Amino acid sequence: MEKHVFVVDESDKGARIDKYLSEIFVDKSRSFIQGLIEKDGIEVNGKIPKSNYKLKTFDKIEVTFSEPEVLNVEAEDIPLNILYEDADIVVVNKEQGMVVHPAPGNYNGTLVNALLYHCTDLSSINGIIRPGIVHRIDKDTSGVLVVAKNDEAHNKLSEQLKDHSMKREYYALVEGRIKNDKGIIDKPLARNKKDRLKMGIVEGGKRAVTHYEVLERYNGFSLIKCVLETGRTHQIRVHMASIGFPLVGDPLYGFKKQKFKINGQMLHAKTLGFIHPTKNEYVEFTTELPEYFRTILDKLRKE
Known part of the structure; x- marks a missing residue:
């Protein structure tokens, strides 16, 4: 266990505690500091603060890092x-x-x-x-x-x-022919109150935004590219189902009657791009669709 104690001076008065500590511990992000506060690893004057607590002069801050x-x-x-x-x-x-x-x-x-x-x-x-x-x-x-x-x-x-600066592009096969070439779904997501295995569109939930683009249309199906602006659990699956175009093979949000015998939703995380954490340069990785996915698309194209 590692413990650190700080006393706030006049120059740091009014600063948020999570920002203040992330600047002291340069290898720790603000989200890490916020998580540490939630785990009672940080005290101010003997009390657990909120992440947005504004520091006062002479505040005594105690930070405890537990051993992994x-x-x-x-x-x-x-x-x-x-x-x-x-x-x-x-x-x-x-x-x-x-x-x-x-x-x-x-x-x-x-x-x-x-x-x-x-x-x-x-x-x-x-x-x-x-x-x-x-x-x-x-x-x-x-x-x-x-x-x-x-x-x-x-x-x-x-x-x-x-x-939201990390680039994440997904390919999905959905039920139905989507008329619009492009669209944006901005609907809040939260745990489904009736079924804890599912997520749902819930007022007051976390904001979730999905951008989609139709790449190909078939007889009763569409191949789309989805770009995530946010990354919530089951985001693409719930969003597409909410506008009437659920993912093919989706056991939670899809149609009960399925044309293809597959194990789960047809969704592939195709591209991921980000700033390398130490090289500080943008890197991007793109993957091919898996074989079963390509086989089904070939069948649909022939139809």
Whole structure:
């Protein structure tokens, strides 16, 4: 356990505590500091503050960093499709059907299990279950995601996710022929109150924005490209279903009657672009659609 104590002087009066501490601990992002406050790791004059607390002269701030928990998730020799790797990040093309990180009842066969076998180091920010995981995609969604090897890289990538500067493009096959070539869906998302496995359009939920573009139209189906302005759980799946064009194969939000026998929604994270956390230059990774996806598109084109 590591503890730091600060006394606020006149020059820092009025500053937000999360901003103030992120400037002191240059390897920690504001989102990390906010998370530490939520975990009662920061006190001001003996009390837990809010993230937007404005500092006063002579405030006594105590910051406690707990030792990272020892990972107890087993490493497994599972093949990975690695697109890029260096000392700070690993970019992976995840196959459909692979869970990103362990969860109760499913501690094996995940991307994290495979990464622990492949990498000697992963960031510790997300704890023992999600080491290195900056963002995730659903089990039955395939495609590209980036994993952090150290906490500094993790913090910088997380900031890009938070300020929506990370480029994320998805390809999806949806039910129906969409008339408009382009569209924007701006609808708030939150957990479905009647079914906790689902998300839903909920007034007062977190703002969610999806930009979509029709790439091809078929007999009763459309291939679209979705660009995420925000990254909420099941965002594309819920948004497209909300306008009457659910994803093909989606077991939660799709039609009960399906034309194709597939395992889950036809959604692929095709392109991911971001500023490299240490090189400070823009990098972009694009992946091909998986074979099953291409096969179905070929069938639709022939029809």
